[in-house]
Amino acid sequence: MGRLVVVSNRIADPRKTSAGGLAVALGQALEASGGLWFGWSGKVVDGGTPGEGELRVQNAGKVQLATVDLSSEDHDSYYLGYSNGVLWPVFHYRLDLADFDAGYIAGYRRVNAMFARKLKALLRPDDVIWVHDYHLIPLAAELRAMGCQQRMGFFLHIPLPPPLILAAVPEHEWLMRSLFAYDLAGFQSEADLNHFARYVGTEIPADVLGEHEFRAFGKSLQARAFPIGTDVDEFVELGKGREAQDMFEQMRREYSRRRLLLGVERLDYSKGLPQRLKAFRQLLQAYPENLGSATLIQIASPSRETVDAYAALLQELESLCGGINGNFGELDWMPVRYIHRNVARKRLPGLYRAANVALVTPLRDGMNLVAKEFVAAQDPDDPGVLVLSRFAGAAEQMHEALMVNPYDTARTAETMQRALQMPLEERQRRHQALLEGIRTQDVHWWRENFLTMLTELSQS
Numbered sequence: 194m195g196r197l198v199v200v201s202n203r204i205a206d207p208r209k210t211s212a213g214g215l216a217v218a219l220g221q222a223l224e225a226s227g228g229l230w231f232g233w234s235g236k237v238v239d240g241g242t243p244g245e246g247e248l249r250v251q252n253a254g255k256v257q258l259a260t261v262d263l264s265s266e267d268h269d270s271y272y273l274g275y276s277n278g279v280l281w282p283v284f285h286y287r288l289d290l291a292d293f294d295a296g297y298i299a300g301y302r303r304v305n306a307m308f309a310r311k312l313k314a315l316l317r318p319d320d321v322i323w324v325h326d327y328h329l330i331p332l333a334a335e336l337r338a339m340g341c342q343q344r345m346g347f348f349l350h351i352p353l354p355p356p357l358i359l360a361a362v363p364e365h366e367w368l369m370r371s372l373f374a375y376d377l378a379g380f381q382s383e384a385d386l387n388h389f390a391r392y393v394g395t396e397i398p399a400d401v402l403g404e405h406e407f408r409a410f411g412k413s414l415q416a417r418a419f420p421i422g423t424d425v426d427e428f429v430e431l432g433k434g435r436e437a438q439d440m441f442e443q444m445r446r447e448y449s450r451r452r453l454l455l456g457v458e459r460l461d462y463s464k465g466l467p468q469r470l471k472a473f474r475q476l477l478q479a480y481p482e483n484l485g486s487a488t489l490i491q492i493a494s495p496s497r498e499t500v501d502a503y504a505a506l507l508q509e510l511e512s513l514c515g516g517i518n519g520n521f522g523e524l525d526w527m528p529v530r531y532i533h534r535n536v537a538r539k540r541l542p543g544l545y546r547a548a549n550v551a552l553v554t555p556l557r558d559g560m561n562l563v564a565k566e567f568v569a570a571q572d573p574d575d576p577g578v579l580v581l582s583r584f585a586g587a588a589e590q591m592h593e594a595l596m597v598n599p600y601d602t603a604r605t606a607e608t609m610q611r612a613l614q615m616p617l618e619e620r621q622r623r624h625q626a627l628l629e630g631i632r633t634q635d636v637h638w639w640r641e642n643f644l645t646m647l648t649e650l651s652q653s
């Protein structure tokens with residue numbers, strides 16, 4: 194394989210722990226090929242020229258990191274507007290939250306064209322280019338228009354909705370045409386792949402050549418599901434660190450007489466937080482033995498707060514938590530501890546390990562890595578129980594979790610109760626099977642599968 198070039202909206206220095214498992218996994222592949230990672234710097238230049246941004250290239254070990262700044266107008270239209278105000282909600286089936294009419298598309302096109310221009314100057318003929326996520330769907334088409342012939346693959350980290358939902362995006366046909374500029378498109382789950390195949394079969398003039406091969410606009414495209422995993426070994430190692438151990442000890446001390454339920458996510462409407470809180474309230478109402486004992490720690494790390502839908506969610510959560518604590522709390526027990534801050538990554542394994550139950554109940558999620566991290570962090574002799582939404586991509590793999598429909602408040606509460614009461618032998622059995630699964634299909638497996646397919650395809 195030639196040099197690997199990864200393109201994603203944000204990049205991370207793979208040598209830093211705070212970067213997380215995905216960055217570490219991509220970093221290893223980049224390092225092995227002396228590769229390049231290209232993306233937005235995270236910097237917004239007030240009053241900068243739209244479609245222009247300064248390119249900076251720096252070395253991080255054997256890897257080159259190339260970043261471009263965004264003007265405030267591009268940040269508003271490309272990032273907050275089209276990516277997170279249109280594509281994110283629609284791809285998570287939330288047409289009601291999408292802001293279609295605001296004219297963001299011009300900024301989305303402009304930034305993708307700019308990224309392509311800046312990237313082209315850094316490319317070599319035998320590079321293999323791997324583009325990530327919904328911010329950058331048209332990147333390959335822009336590169337191809339400038340004559341780039343390298344192998345190009347795309348991975349969508351979020352779900353692909355059914356055709357009739359996707360068709361609500363005014364530019365849906367252009368977006369899907371852009372996808373055909375890649376050689377390989379990867380999705381998180383079979384459900385997403387199935388939606389893609391149905392879209393291609395019904396919405397555009399295309400030939401379905403096989404289960405994984407499609408032809409349209411004079412171009413062939415392979416599409417497959419590559420469920421992303423977590424770096425289990427890295428996470429287990431992180432769990433042995435002092436920060437994680439301290440966190441674990443502190444939690445166990447503080448909650449020695451209580452039962453701990455845990456939720457960890459970016460504050461996002463796709464994660465089903467209000468529904469989860471309502472189910473937790475129902476748990477306290479329907480099973481009063483939990484009063485004075487069951488405690489939900491909900492970490493909701495700040496995310497995209499200038500997008501309107503997020504501000505509304507923040508308010509709803511604060512009011513739900515206040516209501517539950519006000520109605521059920523005692524002087525020495527608060528049922529919900531809601532933390533709207535980021536927890537240091539080094540402490541996360543300790544927090545997961547101290548929990549009796551993890552609540553991973555998104556309304557829709559591409560995969561959900563928290564579910565896998567929780568399993569990786571458990572003590573196999575005394576593991577916690579995973580309650581998982583059937584609408585997370587992870588549900589296609591993690592069959593031994595307790596599955597819920599997060600819209601069904603009563604049954605979700607019932608499942609929480611079952612999780613809290615699960616006998617040790619059943620917890621061990623389920624955990625062992627889950628751990629085996631996430632170990633076999635970890636983030637390295639995911640990366641190697643995708644890159645092997647991309648390179649082999651292009652040689653044929």
Ligand code: GDG
Nearest residue numbers: 350421457458459494535536537538558559560561562563
């Ligand atoms: C997208 C897709 C897909 C969360 N809170 C804190 C924190 N986190 C970390 C978790 C985990 C990551 O963020 C979240 O990953 P998820 O997969 O759960 O969700 P998204 O952020 O929505 O990611 C998703 C993923 O891409 C990968 O393809 O699985 O479906 O939506 O690693 O640990 N980390 C720290 N503090 C926090 O407070 N340090």
